[in-house]
Amino acid sequence: MSEERYLTTAEVARRLDVKPETVYTYVSRGLLTNTSTGRKRGSLFALSEVDRLAKRGREAHEPSGSVERIRTGITLIEKDELYYRGHRARELAGTWPIEAVAELLWSGELGEQPPFRGPERMLAAARAASAALPEQARLTDRMRVAVAAAGAVDPLRFDLAPRAVTRSAGLLLGTLVDLFADDKASGSVGQRLWPGLSSAPARPELLETALVLLADHGLAVSTVAARVAASTRANVYAVISAGLGAIDGPYHGAASALAYRFLAEAKEDPVTAIADRMRSGQPIPGFGHVLYQRADPRAEVLLDLLRDQPIQDTVDVLRITLGDREDLFPNIDLALAALMHAYAMPHDAGETLFALARVVGWVAHAIEEYAEPGLRYRALGIYTGADP
Missing domain, CATH: 1.10.580.10 (Citrate Synthase, domain 1)
Structure with missing residues (x-):
C-alpha cells in the first residue's frame, strides 16, 4: 500500500481554489484535519482528505434549483x-x-x-x-x-x-x-x-x-x-x-468576542498568542477578511481613533509580527476588541x-x-x- 501523501497549507489552498485562511476555517469546522508527520514543520493535510473535500464541494455546487439574485442599491x-x-x-x-x-x-x-x-x-x-x-x-x-x-x-x-x-x-x-x-x-x-x-x-x-x-x-x-x-x-x-x-x-456578529479573548492573550505575549493559533491550525481572530484584500476600512478608522490608548501597542506588535502576510490585516472585529479593552467594556x-x-x-x-x-x-x- 502506498504511503499517504501530505500537502502544505498553500498547496491545499491552491488545490481547493481558496485563500490560506479559508483552509484553517475548514479545520475549525472539522472538514479538514491538521496533521503533523514529524518530517515537516507547519500544518500538513492528507491528500486523500483534501480530495474528498474537493469532490464534496463540486457536488454541493451542482445546480439544485433556482436561487434568487439580489439586486440592491444600498x-x-x-x-x-x-x-x-x-x-x-x-x-x-x-x-x-x-x-x-x-x-x-x-x-x-x-x-x-x-x-x-x-x-x-x-x-x-x-x-x-x-x-x-x-x-x-x-x-x-x-x-x-x-x-x-x-x-x-x-x-x-x-x-x-x-x-x-x-x-x-x-x-x-x-x-x-x-x-x-x-x-x-x-x-x-x-x-x-x-x-x-x-x-x-x-x-x-x-x-x-x-x-x-x-x-x-x-x-x-x-x-x-x-x-x-x-x-x-x-x-x-x-x-x-x-x-x-x-x-x-x-x-x-460574535466574532468580536473571539478577538477580545485573543487580544487579552496578546497583551501578555503577542508572539506566543499568534504562534499558538498557527500551531493549532486555527485562524487568527480579528485578522483578514473574505471581502477585503489588504485592509478593512472600518478597522482603519476605529483603530486610528484609539491611537492614544495603550492597547494600540499590542495591536502594533501583532501587525508587525504578521507583516509578511498581506492577507492578515486588522479587521473590524479586532478594532471592536481594542475598543473594549481600552475602556474596560463588557466582553x-x-x-x-x-x-x-x-x-x-x-x-x-x-x-x-x-x-x-x-x-x-x-x-x-x-x-x-x-x-x-
Missing part, C-alpha cells in the same frame, strides 16, 4: 472601500450621527435628523422582558427579547409602507439605546450608551463612529436572513429578529454594538425587499436521503 464594497449609497463610510463616520446615516440608508437622503427616541410604553415593555432573563444573559440576549416586546406594543407594526417602517425602526432603535443606557444619560446615541458600557471618561464619538461603520455591509448572512423574512411580508420587528438570530455565531459590548448598528442596515434591506415580489426565495434541493 451598499457597495469595492477596492477595499465601503460605500453607503455612493458615500464612503469612512467619511460619514465621525461627520454624521447614526440617525443621519440611517436616513441615508433608508431613503437615500443625507441630512440632519431628530435623535432616536422610543415611547415610554415601548421602553417599559422592553425593560420588563429583559429583566425576566437570568443575570448571566448576554446583552444581545436582552436585545432579542426587547425587540419582540417592543413590536408587541406597536399597533402599527404591520404597515409596510416605507415611512411607516422607518417610523417603527426609529422608535425601536431609540428604545434599544435607552435599554442599555444609564438612567441618567441624555443627549446623542453615543452619550446615552457610554455610561451603560464603560465607567471610563466618556468618549461618545467612538461609539457613534463604530455604529456608522457597522450600519451595513452588503448581503452578509444576517442581512440575507432579514431579507428572506421581509419577502414573507413579516413586519419590521420580525425582520430584525431574523437578523439577530443569524448573527448569533462566531463567524458573524460582549462589541457584539452588542454590531447588532444595534446592523438594525439600521436590516431595515434598509427590508424596505428594498418589500418592493420585490413576495416569497421569491424558494430554492429547490437535491434529495440525498434514503430511497422510498
Whole structure:
C-alpha cells in the first residue's frame, strides 16, 4: 500500500481554489484535519482528505434549483472601500450621527435628523422582558427579547409602507439605546450608551463612529436572513429578529468576542498568542477578511481613533509580527476588541454594538425587499436521503 501523501497549507489552498485562511476555517469546522508527520514543520493535510473535500464541494455546487439574485442599491464594497449609497463610510463616520446615516440608508437622503427616541410604553415593555432573563444573559440576549416586546406594543407594526417602517425602526432603535443606557444619560446615541458600557471618561464619538461603520455591509448572512423574512411580508420587528438570530455565531456578529479573548492573550505575549493559533491550525481572530484584500476600512478608522490608548501597542506588535502576510490585516472585529479593552467594556459590548448598528442596515434591506415580489426565495434541493 502506498504511503499517504501530505500537502502544505498553500498547496491545499491552491488545490481547493481558496485563500490560506479559508483552509484553517475548514479545520475549525472539522472538514479538514491538521496533521503533523514529524518530517515537516507547519500544518500538513492528507491528500486523500483534501480530495474528498474537493469532490464534496463540486457536488454541493451542482445546480439544485433556482436561487434568487439580489439586486440592491444600498451598499457597495469595492477596492477595499465601503460605500453607503455612493458615500464612503469612512467619511460619514465621525461627520454624521447614526440617525443621519440611517436616513441615508433608508431613503437615500443625507441630512440632519431628530435623535432616536422610543415611547415610554415601548421602553417599559422592553425593560420588563429583559429583566425576566437570568443575570448571566448576554446583552444581545436582552436585545432579542426587547425587540419582540417592543413590536408587541406597536399597533402599527404591520404597515409596510416605507415611512411607516422607518417610523417603527426609529422608535425601536431609540428604545434599544435607552435599554442599555444609564438612567441618567441624555443627549446623542453615543452619550446615552457610554455610561451603560464603560465607567471610563466618556468618549461618545467612538461609539457613534463604530455604529456608522457597522450600519451595513452588503448581503452578509444576517442581512440575507432579514431579507428572506421581509419577502414573507413579516413586519419590521420580525425582520430584525431574523437578523439577530443569524448573527448569533462566531463567524458573524460574535466574532468580536473571539478577538477580545485573543487580544487579552496578546497583551501578555503577542508572539506566543499568534504562534499558538498557527500551531493549532486555527485562524487568527480579528485578522483578514473574505471581502477585503489588504485592509478593512472600518478597522482603519476605529483603530486610528484609539491611537492614544495603550492597547494600540499590542495591536502594533501583532501587525508587525504578521507583516509578511498581506492577507492578515486588522479587521473590524479586532478594532471592536481594542475598543473594549481600552475602556474596560463588557466582553460582549462589541457584539452588542454590531447588532444595534446592523438594525439600521436590516431595515434598509427590508424596505428594498418589500418592493420585490413576495416569497421569491424558494430554492429547490437535491434529495440525498434514503430511497422510498
